Amino acid sequence: MSHPAHKDYAGSKLGMWLFLFTELLLFGGLFLLYGAYLARYPHEFAAAGRDMHLFFGTLNTVVLITSSLLVAMSVTAIQQDQRRTVLWLLGGTILCAAIFMFNKYLEWSAEIGRGIYPNSPKLVAGPPGESVFYSLYYLTVGLHGLHVLVGGTLLAVVALRVKKGSIHGGDYVLLENGALYWHLVDLIWIFIFPFYYLIL
Amino acid sequence: MTSETSESHIIGYGKLTAIWLLLLFLTALTVWVSRQDLGIGHVWGSLAIASAKAGLVIAFFMHMRYEGRLLRWLLFVALLTLAIFIGLTFFDVLYR
Numbered sequence: 022m023s024h025p026a027h028k029d030y031a032g033s034k035l036g037m038w039l040f041l042f043t044e045l046l047l048f049g050g051l052f053l054l055y056g057a058y059l060a061r062y063p064h065e066f067a068a069a070g071r072d073m074h075l076f077f078g079t080l081n082t083v084v085l086i087t088s089s090l091l092v093a094m095s096v097t098a099i100q101q102d103q104r105r106t107v108l109w110l111l112g113g114t115i116l117c118a119a120i121f122m123f124n125k126y127l128e129w130s131a132e133i134g135r136g137i138y139p140n141s142p143k144l145v146a147g148p149p150g151e152s153v154f155y156s157l158y159y160l161t162v163g164l165h166g167l168h169v170l171v172g173g174t175l176l177a178v179v180a181l182r183v184k185k186g187s188i189h190g191g192d193y194v195l196l197e198n199g200a201l202y203w204h205l206v207d208l209i210w211i212f213i214f215p216f217y218y219l220i221l
Numbered sequence: 222m223t224s225e226t227s228e229s230h231i232i233g234y235g236k237l238t239a240i241w242l243l244l245l246f247l248t249a250l251t252v253w254v255s256r257q258d259l260g261i262g263h264v265w266g267s268l269a270i271a272s273a274k275a276g277l278v279i280a281f282f283m284h285m286r287y288e289g290r291l292l293r294w295l296l297f298v299a300l301l302t303l304a305i306f307i308g309l310t311f312f313d314v315l316y317r
Contacts, residue, residue: 031289034292035291035292035295038292038295038296039295042295042296042299045299045300045303046299046302046303046306049303049306049307050306052307053306053307053310056307056310056311056314057310057311057314060311060314060315061314075252079248079252082248083245083248086241086244086245086248087241089241089244089278089282090237090238090240090241090282092282093232093237093281093282094234094237096232096284097231097232097233097234097237100231101231201283204278204279204282204283207278207282208275208278208279211271211274211275211278212271212275214248214251214271215251215255215267215268215270215271216267219251219252219254219255219263219267220255220263220264220267
């Protein structure tokens, strides 16, 4: 432990994990809603699910898994005090986040262009199950996208601090917690992907 | 500090890359499974594969495999809470 300032490494990480658990329960609630409505409207959910863009979903899954690898590698790199490598790896992670959001933009644009958005005339006129599916889709994926933005910003701040030297091989809990947050974003997408793009 | 010893575990690049390849394989597998004609099996198959992927991310990318007992138990309690919520809700929804 460094002497000038008191650092509670285990405490910092425990706090981060507790926060991640609340995130898990937040998204868990949304998945629960999905499950309950799937049981009520199986055919409408199936019809709506078939209209999803499997290509974008799969591409974004690969992008997020790769970004998760890069940020995990950045923790390994900081542990060995390879700061330049850390910066490249974090840069790669943030690039993946940008690619993810760009794909999301293309996907949502295409869907909104087809008249599919919450409370759109097309969904209001259609069967109730389909509008529930798309409302949950926009809510869950939108909240997840917000997490991608927050995580990307957090990792950018971490990268700046690595560059400045305040995060280094002897004190890197902020990088580790930022990485944990980013893995959570990946974890949630791992479940969003089959629920909305694949199952039906 | 006892915490120092458990934190300093370093996972090599090779191992992380192997986990990444495994995750990509499972992603391909889940897409393939979803194209098969399995009926309700889709739901269980997709959930099983997603859970396996989540397990890999938590165990290796998030270092949970190398954490102490406290974090592991807390993770278990959080997942159990989620499972109870989901289980009891479906107990209601499916047998209403």
